Amino acid sequence: MAVRDAHEVLNQSPFYVDVDLYASDRPLREAIAANGSTEPASVLSAFGRRWGSAEMMEQGRLANEFPPRLKAFDAKGGRLDVVEFHPAYHRVMAESMESGLHCMTWRNDGTRAPPPSEVARAARYYMVAQIENGHMCPVTMTRAAVGALAVDPALLSALLPKIAAREYDKSFRPWPDKASMTIGMGMTEKQGGTDVRANTTRAVPADGAYLVNGHKWFMSAPMCDAFLVLAQAEGGLSCFFMPRFRPDGSVNGLHFQRLKDKLGNRSNASSEVEFVDAYARLLGPEGAGIRTIIEMVQLTRLDCAVTSAGMMRMALAQALHHARHRSVFQRKLVDQPMMHAVLADLALTVEGAVALAMRLCRAFDQAPRDANEAAYARLMTAVIKYWICKKAPSFIYEAMECLGGNGYVEDSMLPRLYREAPVNAIWEGSGNVMCLDVLRALSREDEAARSILGKLRQQADGLPGANDAADRALKILQSRESEAHARYAVETLAVIAASAALSEHAPSVICEGFAAAQLGPRGSTFGSGLERIAAQVLDRALPA
Ligand SMILES: Cc1cc2nc3c(=O)[nH]c(=O)nc-3n(C[C@H](O)[C@H](O)[C@H](O)COP(=O)(O)OP(=O)(O)OC[C@H]3O[C@@H](n4cnc5c(N)ncnc54)[C@H](O)[C@@H]3O)c2cc1C
Structure with missing residues (x-):
């Protein structure tokens, strides 16, 4: 026997899905044209339809409904320090990276891509933010890291092929072995975030690099392949490149304590981390960290x-x-x-x-x-x-x-x-x-x-x-x-x-x-x- 509904659903607005986030947004279209965009509308419309699809909206929902979890240890008590994400998170990461949101403003040599690359990227970023914002944290940091890495041209040129690659690689392996890499940032400590001069994390020279000991109270996207980290060296507060693996292939000394239980931004993992003799490479001169x-x-x-x-x-x-x-x-x-x-x-x-x-x-x-x-x-x-x-x-x-x-x-x-x-x-x-x-x-x-x-x-x-x-x-x-x-x-x-x-x-x-x-x-x-x-x-x- 057919089940009868108690009532007919009336006067509810239809779902706002399967929209072209670009074509339907005249202020966006005008703003990017006025600021130098020359891309055909069809290209941005295709992007707008992709991210405005019911499917991508559902991925955004799932990535937040099932937030990441820290697996600090294995079943026998050994350190793992990995974070597990819902497949929807990996999906939105893969989509964003395929579009080059983490790299399209840079040339192969790390200099700025010609105008209007910033506007072209921002047009896309504006649309993606409407659907899922959490995963944009590592995407943003990876793109921005190039700005700081420019002080070390040799390191930058080694990293650039991985930063510029558009194939998202979620595997936990040394960055040189991966198809692509993401980069995070560790500045904030318990005693001060704004006032980073209060950082107590210390870096001491060792075998041509540095060993870092201390902590970060907030370090987002802990599954990034490397981080730019501030620490006190002999010459003052300095910036370091700290990969997840040491050059010998062993896992570096980044010990994640827990993930923050946050108001929002739930698809993105934000960690508390301790550095235990973590290998790092100095970026720029000692004392010039900020x-x-x-x-x-x-x-x-x-x-x-x-x-x-x-x-x-x-x-x-x-x-x-x-x-x-x-x-x-x-x-x-x-x-x-x-x-x-x-x-x-x-x-x-x-x-x-x-x-x-x-x-x-x-x-x-x-x-x-x-x-x-x-x-x-x-x-x-x-x-x-x-x-x-x-x-x-x-x-x-x-x-x-x-x-x-x-x-x-x-x-x-x-x-x-x-x-x-x-x-x-x-x-x-x-x-x-x-x-x-x-x-x-x-x-x-x-x-x-x-x-x-x-x-x-x-x-x-x-x-x-x-x-x-x-x-x-x-x-x-x-x-x-x-x-x-x-x-x-x-x-x-x-x-x-x-x-x-x-x-x-x-x-x-x-x-x-x-x-x-x-x-x-x-x-x-x-x-x-x-x-x-x-x-x-x-x-x-x-x-x-
Ligand atoms: C979800 C999340 C993820 C984060 N991820 C990262 C990360 O990946 N890496 C990282 O390094 N940090 C990260 N942070 C930390 C963030 O950058 C800091 O929380 C922020 O910089 C503020 O520092 P604080 O929390 O120490 O606050 P404080 O520095 O103590 O500041 C508290 C308040 O005081 C105000 N204030 C500070 N100085 C003055 C002044 N002189 N006059 C008036 N007002 C002042 C500030 O504006 C702020 O409102 C993250 C934070 C959040 C919430």
């Missing part, structure tokens, strides 16, 4: 901004899609004036975020041959990481609320995005540290930085609220009490830079709407006004 590793960190900060913008985009798309299908009081949610305003405010925020992230990528692309762009990258990376990453958690919460109860339930993607979002603001330099970096850059590079600020001001000139806001921010940045008010100044600077970035490609109604919403008088929540332009903003955000 200067060496900062070349890596600057690139990971860029990725934080791109991926947070991507996560906001997915939250927006889910919210808008739902609101267009769900009816309340005989009217579609999206047509209820207050919901219309909330969604438009969210959509404008993403417009600003993606325009700003891609503008920053252009600066990285152009930096090797353009001093102004190099100065933009130096000053604005911290500004942009600060604003985009800070915005994401409250943004995603608001998008979640647009879906009502469904948004709060794990069956939707929103809880995962919400848990994931804060990490980008914390790691690679937390919010206050970004603001301190901006103050430091301004004091060190007075002239170049001031010319960037002047140009941004010029570009945003006339946009609602921009001139007054720029004056206020500059006054703070020049004042002696700048630290106490730096957050306001840096946020304002980011919004002005986003308005300037939008002014290069978006219709004036979008630039003006963005500036008015972000710089004008408003409450602390999303959904202020915008009724004049809301329909246009939402049309751009996602085709109905």
Whole structure:
């Protein structure tokens, strides 16, 4: 006998799956074109369809539903120090590496690939972040490590064929024997993460290399094949290349204590590790550890901004899609004036975020041959990481609320995005540290930085609220009490830079709407006004 359902399912939005993450995202398309992208739409659309497929969304869910587990010991008590991942994690790693997300900004000799490689990568990164963010930690670090490894051309040229290889190799073997390799980073210790000068891990010379003893309190992606690690040497805090295997083929002295039980970022393993006579090779001179590793960190900060913008985009798309299908009081949610305003405010925020992230990528692309762009990258990376990453958690919460109860339930993607979002603001330099970096850059590079600020001001000139806001921010940045008010100044600077970035490609109604919403008088929540332009903003955000 057929089983009868108690009721018919009505008024639920269809699943948001099998979407082309590229073709459906006009702000992304415009932002990358304005910043130098010349790729055929069909190539990026194929990528967008692949990652927007129901299949990849399911891989992303599984990779987080079944988080990695540490196997510290074997059955007889011998050390193993390996991490087991769900096959879905390996799948998303393989997909990302096949697309070259870990290497496509480098030439074979480790110099920067020609423009617009940074923008081309970021376009893809932005889409991948919408589906699974955790695995991007090792992908980001591997790509960024090349920046720091450049101080040792011989080591870099030995590693590059493995870094540039696109075949993901999850096996636990010495890196020279593998098809490809990934690289992580160990800086943070128990007594201090921001203040790495407080590191107590020590490195002593031995047989032409170093032996490292000590610990790291956070070291993500422990199944990477090597790590760039900070440790105190005779000459001061120094950067080391520490592989998982010693040159003689034995397993190196990295003893994983446990994996962190984290709020989000669950597909990614983050370890606590002790180094016991771990073999390592010095990178750059002794005492220059921060200067060496900062070349890596600057690139990971860029990725934080791109991926947070991507996560906001997915939250927006889910919210808008739902609101267009769900009816309340005989009217579609999206047509209820207050919901219309909330969604438009969210959509404008993403417009600003993606325009700003891609503008920053252009600066990285152009930096090797353009001093102004190099100065933009130096000053604005911290500004942009600060604003985009800070915005994401409250943004995603608001998008979640647009879906009502469904948004709060794990069956939707929103809880995962919400848990994931804060990490980008914390790691690679937390919010206050970004603001301190901006103050430091301004004091060190007075002239170049001031010319960037002047140009941004010029570009945003006339946009609602921009001139007054720029004056206020500059006054703070020049004042002696700048630290106490730096957050306001840096946020304002980011919004002005986003308005300037939008002014290069978006219709004036979008630039003006963005500036008015972000710089004008408003409450602390999303959904202020915008009724004049809301329909246009939402049309751009996602085709109905
Ligand atoms: C999931 C996850 C994975 C991680 N993976 C890695 C990894 O792979 N490798 C690695 O090295 N680290 C990793 N980290 C560590 C991360 O980089 C640090 O947590 C971060 O740098 C902050 O350092 P801390 O935790 O020691 O906090 P602290 O340095 O104690 O800072 C605490 C707070 O104080 C603020 N602060 C610091 N100095 C000042 C100041 N002068 N004025 C005002 N405010 C200030 C900071 O902004 C922060 O908000 C990871 C962290 C997380 C959450």
